[in-house]
Amino acid sequence: MGQQQPQCVITDQCPGIKKACPNVFNHSVHKYCMWHIMQKMPEKVGRAICNDTEFMTDINAVVWDVDLEPHEFEQNRKMLLKPMRSESSNSYFKRFESHFGTLVEFWMRYNSAIEQQRHTQRRMDNANEHSMLEKVGPMKVEMHASLVYTHPIFGDFHNEVKHAICGMGSGGLTKSRAVEYHDVRDGEAQSFRVEFNTKTN
Incomplete structure (x- = not known):
């Protein structure tokens, strides 16, 4: 880079890189890669809420909008957190819980809810293994995506790539x-x- 430091360094959330960046690139801004952050969404907020297409549409509209000012992003983020907190606990466990049940009943209902989640995940994994993947393009990013995404999600990704290239x-x-x-x-x-x-x- 012509012996110049980059203005911005974008990496995943590796603690080693986080510590090394200011020492090596002391004039650069270190940012986390949005793709990696979004990949961690299911483990952070739960797969049930990530399967809610309306929630994912709303969060993607906030996260990927490059025209949002920082204060606008914060406002939208806070509004999304409110429904997420209530929905993630209420919507999924509502059909399993009883306000007048004993602790043992609650534990049994909780286990049923978790088992149903696992069953749904196994069913999705099985469907993914036995479905055909649409044609993978020649770009390395598409080849990588075909290995890490489920087939339906890869289909969405593939369409986005096609639209980006056509545009x-x-x-x-x-x-x-x-x-x-x-x-x-x-x-x-x-x-x-x-x-x-x-x-x-």
Whole structure:
């Protein structure tokens, strides 16, 4: 990078990297990768609520909106947390709990709820193993996604990639030794000059 520090370093939430970044890149801003954060959603908030398409649509609308100002993001985040807290406990356990039951009854109902979650997860895993994956494109990110996503989720991802590529237009290509310069248009919005080194990829 021309002996210059990057303005921003984006990594996963590795404690070692978090500690090393300020020492190595003392003029750079260290940010966490949004993709990795979203991958941890099911273990943080539970699979039941992550299977709620309305909730996921709402949270994606907040998380991936690059036009939100920090204070707007915080407002939306707080509003989402309120329904999430009530929904995650209420919606799932409502049909299993009784306000007048004993502790033993509660424990039995709780175990039933957990077992049903496990059964649903096993059923989804089984359906994923025995379904056909749609055609994987040549890009490395798609190949990686096909290994880590379930088939339905990969289908959604694949469609997003197709839309992103279709929305981009190429204005031309020039070459200089091992470097290619691509003029890329993002729909009608902006134009970018992308530099690609064919030796180092």
